[in-house]
Amino acid sequence: MTTMAPAVRFTAVHKRFGAVEAVAGVDLEIARGETLALLGRNGAGKSTTISLLLGLDQPDGGRVELFGADPARAVRAGQVGAMLQDGHPIPRVTVRELVAFVAATYPHPMATGEALALAGIEELAARRVDRLSGGQAQRLRFALAVAGNPWLIVLDEPTAALDVEARRAFWHSMRAYAARGNTVLFSTHYLEEADENADRILVLDRGRTVADGSGEQIKRAVGGTLVSFDLAGRGTEGLRSLPGVTGVEVRGDRALLRTGDSDATVVALAAAGRVRRLEVTPARLEDAFLSLTAPLAAEDRDRTGQCTADVTGNATANTTANTTANVIARGAVR
Numbered sequence: 001m002t003t004m005a006p007a008v009r010f011t012a013v014h015k016r017f018g019a020v021e022a023v024a025g026v027d028l029e030i031a032r033g034e035t036l037a038l039l040g041r042n043g044a045g046k047s048t049t050i051s052l053l054l055g056l057d058q059p060d061g062g063r064v065e066l067f068g069a070d071p072a073r074a075v076r077a078g079q080v081g082a083m084l085q086d087g088h089p090i091p092r093v094t095v096r097e098l099v100a101f102v103a104a105t106y107p108h109p110m111a112t113g114e115a116l117a118l119a120g121i122e123e124l125a126a127r128r129v130d131r132l133s134g135g136q137a138q139r140l141r142f143a144l145a146v147a148g149n150p151w152l153i154v155l156d157e158p159t160a161a162l163d164v165e166a167r168r169a170f171w172h173s174m175r176a177y178a179a180r181g182n183t184v185l186f187s188t189h190y191l192e193e194a195d196e197n198a199d200r201i202l203v204l205d206r207g208r209t210v211a212d213g214s215g216e217q218i219k220r221a222v223g224g225t226l227v228s229f230d231l232a233g234r235g236t237e238g239l240r241s242l243p244g245v246t247g248v249e250v251r252g253d254r255a256l257l258r259t260g261d262s263d264a265t266v267v268a269l270a271a272a273g274r275v276r277r278l279e280v281t282p283a284r285l286e287d288a289f290l291s292l293t294a295p296l297a298a299e300d301r302d303r304t305g306q307c308t309a310d311v312t313g314n315a316t317a318n319t320t321a322n323t324t325a326n327v328i329a330r331g332a333v334r
Ligand SMILES: Nc1ncnc2c1ncn2[C@@H]1O[C@H](COP(=O)(O)OP(=O)(O)OP(=O)(O)O)[C@@H](O)[C@H]1O
Pocket: 017, 018, 020, 021, 022, 040, 041, 042, 043, 044, 045, 046, 047, 048, 049, 311
């Protein structure tokens, strides 16, 4: 039944461009009222996922539904608003005129003043759209995305090229819109923004979901804590097999252990007499993200021989399936 359907449902969705599998079997459900961040490196498949979601592109396999129906139907019904990377507002009209014009194309639009207020650009209403700064133009795009009073807005890298102040203002507007019970999907490269502004983060890597959960869950799943101590001239032998440890790195004379069970790791280190200047710190989301999407380190590639070449000619390793299995096994995937 349409009224009970989730805002977004992807079922085994595939999209290929020649040799590139841009979206490689994505399953995804976004509940109504949820704010989801789509996080990934360049080329991870974020924009393709958004195009499929909006019905701008058709999947080669699988099914995409918005509010239980075909995306084109949801878009026609004004249930979806979008802010895409390459939107250029037409020049010579004022901000108010453009928002009013776009709103009038929807069946149940917002009042123009309300859209301007939500985007925080009421004082710019009489300004010509080609006289706006980058940050102001981005907020106008936001006003246009919400002008039709949609249930879902989709924002493709909305804060790219904005300074800190403009970003803060933008997220304030987005949260005000979400607080009305609406659904938001945004893509970003900015990990801290995903953590701060989304209820849930989906990490994409080479078209696949490698993690799906809250910022906290993702940090926990990839070894939520860093334990560091002075090596004091001793080597790293045996550290990798200590309880909880998922990664070992050496910086100068310090060892950094990524661990999913810091208590057990610290007890084992104490038993081995390796506690000089020992520190325990939570992993940052950035660390979690990198460990989910980073290519294998050179030593691992040499050992496994799994190195392949991607379309840009960079050396990458096919670790995605293993990483996904690890995250699922540790309970971060919903
Ligand atoms: N129209 C197209 N024709 C050919 N290849 C494409 C096309 N669109 C996307 N791709 C390829 O599909 C892959 C995923 O691209 P996509 O734009 O979805 O990634 P993204 O995560 O949005 O990247 P970015 O952060 O750089 O915007 C990339 O390898 C890209 O080169």
